[in-house]
């Protein structure tokens with residue numbers, strides 16, 4: 536996975552943004568509440584994978600195109616929020632994690648991911664002609680004896696593999 540540094544913090548972001556409308560956040564009383572989130576102008580927010588300096592992967596939530604993020608019921612406006620993965624719905628988590636070779640673990644009751652290999656790679660099966668991102672469900676189904684790895688997308692294409700339509704590597 537290719538990570539891009541944000542410059543002003545120790546965070547770097549990766550993958551494509553996924554639109555979100557709500558986030559599960561801790562309240563002042565310590566319980567969890569689902570809050571509506573949007574841009575200052577009321578558009579859906581963006582969630583992207585983000586990695587902090589210690590390698591912990593969560594999601595960076597911003598307004599679209601880095602607009603300010605608003606939580607209307609808390610009357611809060613801020614540039615971004617770095618949240619654990621379980622602040623997002625299962626559907627959004629899955630979408631975000633597709634390009635990543637990762638393992639999940641719990642830390643202080645929150646769900647975080649860690650990258651297993653820093654280098655990007657793609658995976659294909661000896662018995663088919665498509666290649667995948669390592670986080671694709673189909674990639675997980677390829678039995679280990681049949682796995683072929685490619686470091687780059689071009690390497691996979693040159694070997695006659697085409698991108699899987701669902702994970703779209």
Ligand SMILES: [Zn+2]
Nearest residue numbers: 667671699702
């Ligand atoms: Zn796939």
